Amino acid sequence: MKQKRLGRQTVVFDAPPRIVAGATIVGDMEGAGPLGGYFDLILEDDTWGEDTWEKAERKMFEQAVRRALERCAMQPAEIDLLLGGDLLNQIITANFAARELAIPFLGLYGACSTMAESLLLGSMLIDGGYAGHVACAATSHFSTAERQYRFPLEMGGQTTPTAQRTVTGAGSSLLVEAGYAGGAQFRHIFVTGGTIGRVVDLGITDANNMGAAMAPAAADTLAAHLREQSRAVSDYDMIVTGDLGSFGSEMFNELCRDKGIDLSDRHRDCGNMIFDPAQKVDCGGSGCGCSAVTLNAFLLRRMEEGDFTRMLFMATGALMSPTAGMQGDSIPGIAHAVVIERR
Amino acid sequence: MGGKRQKTAQEQRYQQRVNEKMPRSKTVSQCARAFIAGGLICCIGQAVRVFGETTLHLDAEGVAALTAIVMVFLGATLTGLGVYDKIGTWAGAGSIVPITGFANSIVSPAMEFKREGLILGTAAKMFTIAGPVLVYGIGASVIVGLIACLLAK
Amino acid sequence: MDWMDFFWAFVIGGAICVVGQLLMSLTRLTPARILVLFVTLGVVLTAFGLYEPLVELAGAGATVPLTGFGYALGKGAMEGAMENGVIGAFTGGITATAGGVAAAIVFGYLNAVIFTPRTKK
Numbered sequence: 001m002k003q004k005r006l007g008r009q010t011v012v013f014d015a016p017p018r019i020v021a022g023a024t025i026v027g028d029m030e031g032a033g034p035l036g037g038y039f040d041l042i043l044e045d046d047t048w049g050e051d052t053w054e055k056a057e058r059k060m061f062e063q064a065v066r067r068a069l070e071r072c073a074m075q076p077a078e079i080d081l082l083l084g085g086d087l088l089n090q091i092i093t094a095n096f097a098a099r100e101l102a103i104p105f106l107g108l109y110g111a112c113s114t115m116a117e118s119l120l121l122g123s124m125l126i127d128g129g130y131a132g133h134v135a136c137a138a139t140s141h142f143s144t145a146e147r148q149y150r151f152p153l154e155m156g157g158q159t160t161p162t163a164q165r166t167v168t169g170a171g172s173s174l175l176v177e178a179g180y181a182g183g184a185q186f187r188h189i190f191v192t193g194g195t196i197g198r199v200v201d202l203g204i205t206d207a208n209n210m211g212a213a214m215a216p217a218a219a220d221t222l223a224a225h226l227r228e229q230s231r232a233v234s235d236y237d238m239i240v241t242g243d244l245g246s247f248g249s250e251m252f253n254e255l256c257r258d259k260g261i262d263l264s265d266r267h268r269d270c271g272n273m274i275f276d277p278a279q280k281v282d283c284g285g286s287g288c289g290c291s292a293v294t295l296n297a298f299l300l301r302r303m304e305e306g307d308f309t310r311m312l313f314m315a316t317g318a319l320m321s322p323t324a325g326m327q328g329d330s331i332p333g334i335a336h337a338v339v340i341e342r343r
Numbered sequence: 344m345g346g347k348r349q350k351t352a353q354e355q356r357y358q359q360r361v362n363e364k365m366p367r368s369k370t371v372s373q374c375a376r377a378f379i380a381g382g383l384i385c386c387i388g389q390a391v392r393v394f395g396e397t398t399l400h401l402d403a404e405g406v407a408a409l410t411a412i413v414m415v416f417l418g419a420t421l422t423g424l425g426v427y428d429k430i431g432t433w434a435g436a437g438s439i440v441p442i443t444g445f446a447n448s449i450v451s452p453a454m455e456f457k458r459e460g461l462i463l464g465t466a467a468k469m470f471t472i473a474g475p476v477l478v479y480g481i482g483a484s485v486i487v488g489l490i491a492c493l494l495a496k
Numbered sequence: 497m498d499w500m501d502f503f504w505a506f507v508i509g510g511a512i513c514v515v516g517q518l519l520m521s522l523t524r525l526t527p528a529r530i531l532v533l534f535v536t537l538g539v540v541l542t543a544f545g546l547y548e549p550l551v552e553l554a555g556a557g558a559t560v561p562l563t564g565f566g567y568a569l570g571k572g573a574m575e576g577a578m579e580n581g582v583i584g585a586f587t588g589g590i591t592a593t594a595g596g597v598a599a600a601i602v603f604g605y606l607n608a609v610i611f612t613p614r615t616k617k
Contacts, residue, residue: 027615046615052458053615143615152455153613154422156431156438156447157527158373158520161366168615203354204361206524212361247365254360283366370521377517378510381561385509386502388556393501404592407559407568411596414560416603423607425614436516439527440534440561441509442596448531449600453608465608472528473600476562479532480569481590483539488573488585490543495578 004127007228009221011120012193013127015178017134019119019340021185022296023067025060027142027168030285030293033275038297040067046143046168053143054093057086060170061097061139068135068172068296071185079103079174081125083118084137085110086288087145087166094137103135111317112214112243113197114138115171115292116336119313120194122175123338132180137172140287149207149322162209164245164286167274171292173300186304194338195225199319201332207325211248211271211283214316217333218244219255221314225337226261233266237308240299241335242291242315243271245283270294270315291315303342313338373435380430380437388414388441411442418446423454448472505557508550512561531562538566539589543574568593 002014024039031042041063048056061084069076082103086093091107098105110117118136125131145166146153175191176182200220204213218241226232233239244252249269256263270291271284295313302308314337320329350358391413395406418441421427427447431438438444452471456464470477516534519525525533541547547567550558558564569589576588590597 147455152451153615154425154428154447154451154454155527156422156428156434156444158368158432158435161368201354202357203350204358209361209365212365216357250364251361255357368521370518373521374514374517377513380510381513382506382510382557385505385554385557385560388509388560389502389505392556392559407592408595410556410559411565411568411593412599415596415599419600419603419607423611425611436520436530437510437513439520439530440513440516442560442562442565444527445531445562445565446600446603448527449604450607451613453604454611454613457608457612461609465605469601469604469608472531475528475532476535476565477597480535480539480566480593483536483566484569484573484589485586487539487543487570488577488588489582491574491577492582492585 007224009198009224010193010195010228011124013123013191015127016190016192017123017126017175017177018180018184019173019186019189019191019300020176020180021068021071021174022300023064023071023172024293024297025064025067025170026289026293029279030167030169030274033279035274035294035298038301039293040297043168046141053141054088057088057093057139057141057144057170058096060141061086061093061137062100064139064170064172065097065101065135065137068174071183072174073183074133074174076101076103079133079135080131081106081122081134082137083108083122083134085114085118086139087111088148093139110334110336111319112140112286112288112290113315113317113334113336114288115295116242116313116315116338119173119175119191119338120196120336123191123194126175126177132177134175135172136175137170138288138292139170140166140168140289142166142168145287159282160208161282162206162211162245162247163282164210164243164271164284165275165281166287167285167290167293169287169289169293171289171296173296186300188304188342189300190341190343192339192341193229194336195221195228197221197335197337199332199334201330203330205325205328205330207320207331209247210286210318210331211245212251213318213331214333214335215244215248215251215255218252218314218316218335219259221335221337222256222312223259223261225312233261233263236266236310236312238311239263239267240311240313241267241269243284243286244269244316245271245286247283273298303340306342308342310339310341313340376433377435377437380434381441384437384441384443387417414442415446418443419450422447422450445473445476501555504554508554508557509560512563534562535566535569538563539570542567542570565593565596
């Protein structure tokens, strides 16, 4: 059997699974941003006609998965496994959407790294022969996140300069086995491997500075990946992080330099791409939805069109809770990396 | 593992770098805005006081109560209309420190958690921020009162 | 109408807010902790007789900020203690501020029932 593991954290696939579709649903602020033209559906009203934002977020998750399936003329009944998660307690968004979709479901919590986590796990299960068609999805919603993690929406207060805005967005990818011959939105996109991240914590306690809290995990995973895969940054057209934001990206670059990794100009961050500076979003976008929609709407389409050939999609998550924060704990981070190639 | 973790040297160095490099809020301009907003809100309160004294002929206690009630009403209504948070973004502490800010901190969670019901949502969450203020404020007043009793004897 | 009253209300009220702003910008105190600090400070300053002169000078400039709420609490408690002893110490503060607290509860509830929060931009 060909080698499937490189070192402790990195996996490579014999028969790389394909990403055949990517669907996205976003809120109006995201729709008004630089990637506006790429999203499948932009919601004018972020309650999408539902009574609560939580119910709207579930609808977004469910509909993003359904749209991805429609692109390949597939029904939920043909999907073997649904992998996904969100930011809310008990991942209720994913749970309730999975109820509607009735697909065998493994819920995941990786905070904002969930999209990468689900793609990586889904690919491993396909390459291992445990599933043929896997739907991966992640969502976040500005209002539900504010309610749970921060302050009521009508409360007068100011954001700090390092604060990020939770993206209202749902992104879903459809993964299939290498021998798949059915309908597809993307014909050239393969997941060839990835690196499972470790939880890294350098003691940042400021919940308004998530970028700085997650940057160490991103640097740790990137270093492990390049070392175990025996590659350099130059072997990738892009190293894309999920939501480090502008300040987090700065710290990420520094930490990489400390480890002898020069990112030159190959680093991109979804949090920096999704909003325009004119939208006054301090340090950029965040949330599971940030990397999920940027990947599925923009990055995969550009890759399919041939703009680039190999990217490392590394979504980062801040694994904290308001309770832990009040008890004085710092914010641990994690980053999962997925190698996505065009063939 | 209990208690606070010991910071390693690596952690300390990283935190130091983060503190040095993080973008800072513009404190001076923010203080100017807080000054103006807070001052204006207090002037509105002063107008209410004058009205209470001269037109309604209330005694000192009545004027104090009237001012509190009117300012709370203003803060609550502006919060309900969705305007107070916009004022807050500009004014910072100028909108938090006056009693209108106290009203905002009560109304905003009450509105927010209405979706979880009027009893366990609205009525319970109303005091998430105001609760501590009342606990410590009333608590301190009782202590002061008791000390005043002791000193009077 | 004495315009000097308004001048002092503006200046003192604004200054107290600036203190709050400095705490917010330079330390990592959240609004909730700042409100608690200010109300307690108001009670303590009143106990030492330091807040009364500010109220005389600035009127609403001293009573509208949350330190003024502490002033009402402290003054009420001390007067209650003088009139009714220990019982008065307990009842004095809360009685003096009853109007504001009841208003907060009533208007808070009404606004919550009538209005719905909107997503911030």
